[in-house]
Amino acid sequence: MTNRYAITALVENRPGVLNRVVSIFRRPGLNLDSLTVGRTDRPEVSRMTMVLEGTNADAQHVKRELNRLIHVITVEDMNGTPYVTRDLALIKVRATPETKSEILQMCGHYRARVVDAAESSIVIEVVGEEPEIEGLAGLLKPFGIIEMVRAGVVAMGRAENILDTHRERSSWALQRFALEKAS
Amino acid sequence: MELSGAEIVWECLIREGVDLVFGYPGGAILPTYDTLSSYPQIHHVLTRHEQGAAHMADGYARATGRVGVAMATSGPGATNLVTGLATAMLDSSPVVCITGQVPTSVIGHNAFQEADITGVTLPITKHNYLVTSVEELAFSIREAFYIARSGRPGPVLIDLPKDVQTARTEFHYPTDEIRLPGYQPVPTAPEEKINRARTLIRSAERPVILAGRGVLLSGAVAELREFAERTETPVGLTLLGKGCFPEDHPLCLGMMGMHGTGEANHTVQEADLLLAFGMRFDDRVTGNLATYAPKARKIHIDIDPSEIDKNVEVEVGIAGDLRQTLTDLLAGLEPIEHGDWIKRITRWRDESEERELLNQVLTSPQLKAAEVVHDLWTLTGGNAITVTDVGQHQMWVAQYYAHSPEHALITSGGMGTMGFGLPGGIGAAMGRPGDEVWVVVGDGGFQMTLAELATAVQEQVKVNIALINNGYLGMVRQWQELFYEKRYNATPMVSPDFCALAAAYGIPAVRVSERSQIEAAVRRAQDHTAGPFLIEFVVEQHDVVFPMVPAGSDLHDMIRRPINGPGREKEIQS
Ligand SMILES: Cc1ncc(C[n+]2csc(CCOP(=O)(O)OP(=O)(O)O)c2C)c(N)n1
Numbered sequence: 195m196t197n198r199y200a201i202t203a204l205v206e207n208r209p210g211v212l213n214r215v216v217s218i219f220r221r222p223g224l225n226l227d228s229l230t231v232g233r234t235d236r237p238e239v240s241r242m243t244m245v246l247e248g249t250n251a252d253a254q255h256v257k258r259e260l261n262r263l264i265h266v267i268t269v270e271d272m273n274g275t276p277y278v279t280r281d282l283a284l285i286k287v288r289a290t291p292e293t294k295s296e297i298l299q300m301c302g303h304y305r306a307r308v309v310d311a312a313e314s315s316i317v318i319e320v321v322g323e324e325p326e327i328e329g330l331a332g333l334l335k336p337f338g339i340i341e342m343v344r345a346g347v348v349a350m351g352r353a354e355n356i357l358d359t360h361r362e363r364s365s366w367a368l369q370r371f372a373l374e375k376a377s
Numbered sequence: 378m379e380l381s382g383a384e385i386v387w388e389c390l391i392r393e394g395v396d397l398v399f400g401y402p403g404g405a406i407l408p409t410y411d412t413l414s415s416y417p418q419i420h421h422v423l424t425r426h427e428q429g430a431a432h433m434a435d436g437y438a439r440a441t442g443r444v445g446v447a448m449a450t451s452g453p454g455a456t457n458l459v460t461g462l463a464t465a466m467l468d469s470s471p472v473v474c475i476t477g478q479v480p481t482s483v484i485g486h487n488a489f490q491e492a493d494i495t496g497v498t499l500p501i502t503k504h505n506y507l508v509t510s511v512e513e514l515a516f517s518i519r520e521a522f523y524i525a526r527s528g529r530p531g532p533v534l535i536d537l538p539k540d541v542q543t544a545r546t547e548f549h550y551p552t553d554e555i556r557l558p559g560y561q562p563v564p565t566a567p568e569e570k571i572n573r574a575r576t577l578i579r580s581a582e583r584p585v586i587l588a589g590r591g592v593l594l595s596g597a598v599a600e601l602r603e604f605a606e607r608t609e610t611p612v613g614l615t616l617l618g619k620g621c622f623p624e625d626h627p628l629c630l631g632m633m634g635m636h637g638t639g640e641a642n643h644t645v646q647e648a649d650l651l652l653a654f655g656m657r658f659d660d661r662v663t664g665n666l667a668t669y670a671p672k673a674r675k676i677h678i679d680i681d682p683s684e685i686d687k688n689v690e691v692e693v694g695i696a697g698d699l700r701q702t703l704t705d706l707l708a709g710l711e712p713i714e715h716g717d718w719i720k721r722i723t724r725w726r727d728e729s730e731e732r733e734l735l736n737q738v739l740t741s742p743q744l745k746a747a748e749v750v751h752d753l754w755t756l757t758g759g760n761a762i763t764v765t766d767v768g769q770h771q772m773w774v775a776q777y778y779a780h781s782p783e784h785a786l787i788t789s790g791g792m793g794t795m796g797f798g799l800p801g802g803i804g805a806a807m808g809r810p811g812d813e814v815w816v817v818v819g820d821g822g823f824q825m826t827l828a829e830l831a832t833a834v835q836e837q838v839k840v841n842i843a844l845i846n847n848g849y850l851g852m853v854r855q856w857q858e859l860f861y862e863k864r865y866n867a868t869p870m871v872s873p874d875f876c877a878l879a880a881a882y883g884i885p886a887v888r889v890s891e892r893s894q895i896e897a898a899v900r901r902a903q904d905h906t907a908g909p910f911l912i913e914f915v916v917e918q919h920d921v922v923f924p925m926v927p928a929g930s931d932l933h934d935m936i937r938r939p940i941n942g943p944g945r946e947k948e949i950q951s
């Protein structure tokens with residue numbers, strides 16, 4: 195049975211790490227539905243959120259193999275723990291003077307906002323869980339979506355479900371990072 | 378002290394304890410080779426192919442436990458290492474490969490002899506490095522050796538652009554602790570799991586130990602024996618585990634799996650507790666997973682957490698150092714007896730004895746490879762390092778040569794790389810110059826890397842080569858005979874006159890086609906101490922390795938050697 199699995203990982207911020215991570219999905223032909231990478235509050239550590247469409251065995255395989263990578267610090271499979279997810283989308287949609295107010299009304303329901311307005315189109319920014327984004331996109335479709343881009347899902351455990359348990363150990367990494375930047 | 382990147386390479390290798398490098402030069406690695414003569418502490422072995430260099434480094438590593446080092450140029454030199462890296466990876470062998478690379482300014486431009494070797498080797502190395510500045514170099518080399526040899530060992534590649542080799546920097550070898558926050562080479566086994574394992578062990582009636590190479594790597598040979606004896610538990614071996622438990626021990630079942638003994642496979646299938654020690658449930662060991670050890674609860678101890686629950690789900694999975702974990706398990710474990718279980722196993726063993734080729738009166742006069750290996754074992758007193766290639770002869774070495782911890786089997790198990798034998802054996806012999814080394818190869822695999830004969834001659838390496846010539850890609854022919862209705866497509870093989878070939882390399886050689894000639898030939902080889910010696914054994918062409926569990930079949934579903942007669946013409950009973 196296939197499902198969606200959100201897997202988060204803390205990785206060292208070094209060249210080639212993303213390639214290694216993605217290879218783990220590629221090798222058995224798994225589909226990486228969404229992938230985000232970004233810095234954390236510590237410059238030497240990046241955080242990734244991966245959404246896998248697959249079986250539980252696939253998710254376990256990915257977790258095991260990610261843990262083998264030297265530059266992967268921690269891996270967590272979010273399923274089974276309470277967590278929040280967010281995605282962000284920009285949607286450029288046809289808008290005429292007649293349709294504009296209807297579109298804006300819909301945006302209101304989704305707490306979306308207009309970030310660019312031109313003569314015949316507007317760009318809408320919406321933030322939320324994936325179903326919300328897909329919901330708004332569905333409503334906008336009849337007006338004519340010109341283009342759409344999504345940032346990808348980011349996830350974080352709620353309350354004391356903490357991925358970054360290595361913080362204390364990390365001062366050295368900062369030194370190493372500074373050293374490499376200087377060289 | 379200001380040094381060039383090239384000099385830093387050698388300085389670092391020396392500090393990592395390296396005195397032997399197997400390699401092959403070329404443009405992109407020339408600056409490093411250019412400084413080689415300033416470092417007389419390092420002996421460089423010029424191979425005849427980079428694959429040979431990688432296998433030699435691997436064979437050296439397996440024979441000594443130290444890190445083997447191979448060096449090659451960029452592009453084709455680097456890609457020629459690939460098979461060797463994959464071989465080392467699947468058998469957890471600590472190898473460091475250093476490759477030249479085109480200058481950083483043209484990486485990605487398809488420059489002359491540019492290959493993205495870190496990209497190519499990403500999935501077949503434990504880790505790899507593209508060093509982009511000379512300041513990083515010493516850090517990377519030190520990390521590479523640490524990663525290669527720590528925890529579950531494996532190969533590491535360092536790709537070194539030409540301009541990094543010529544750039545200069547102040548050299549200090551880092552001495553502080555290596556910090557890799559995501560790398561925990563030796564996980565600590567939680568006490569609670571050890572207690573649970575002990576409870577399962579106490580309640581088991583039909584336990585069996587599955588002992589793999591992890592026993593040898595963690596130095597747990599004595600602990601394994603103590604455990605087996607104290608709990609009266611029989612021990613099955615994996616191919617790479619051969620040597621970790623005395624094969625003449627009453628509790629030893631021999632090898633398990635596709636070509637394992639009948640008693641080992643039946644014991645696993647009937648057991649109520651599997652104790653997997655430093656092994657990884659390879660499909661060649663388990664057969665059909667759906668019917669594997671169906672009555673058994675399972676305890677798995679391995680240093681690599683990713684192996685736990687990977688192929689076989691277990692009741693207790695312990696990630697940790699095997700020696701330490703066995704020591705902890707043994708503390709507080711009282712002697713246990715399993716007399717009835719052992720009696721049952723004895724009956725399976727008796728059946729194997731009855732079917733054993735060497736116990737039968739043979740009607741065909743043709744020399745059997747099994748006889749060759751058996752006699753080699755007795756003539757060397759079991760005190761030789763055996764290095765094999767891949768195929769039927771490899772399985773016969775596993776079946777008919779009893780190994781010991783000091784003289785464990787060296788073979789490409791996980792990858793099954795034909796061509797490993799000769800270079801692997803040269804590497805092993807150079808790592809253990811005082812030991813007797815026998816390389817057992819087939820006529821097929823030998824021809825894949827026989828160019829390394831010249832390396833053995835140039836380096837005056839004392840290796841004995843036992844070439845098992847059956848005129849076929851024998852193992853493939855066996856599959857064709859058993860599963861493809863004897864359509865022998867692409868397996869009969871015409872070969873050169875191997876003795877004349879050896880002579881062309883200046884290597885003395887003899888041809889043996891009768892059992893009575895074996896002893897004299899082996900003694901001649903042993904007496905020839907000046908360099909390699911080759912014996913061509915002309916053996917029965919249509920022999921089959923028994924028992925055999927067909928790929929994907931249930932482990933107890935073995936094709937056995939028929940009782941009476943050499944059996945080649947008779948019906949095969951299952
Ligand atoms: C590089 C490589 N190519 C192909 C194979 C498939 N293969 C496995 S055993 C074998 C036959 C080996 O023949 P030979 O070296 O003569 O040994 P024998 O089985 O006859 O003892 C082949 C082709 C392999 N293992 N490795």
Ligand SMILES: [Mg+2]
Pocket residue numbers: 768819820821845846847848849850851
């Ligand atoms: Mg052959």
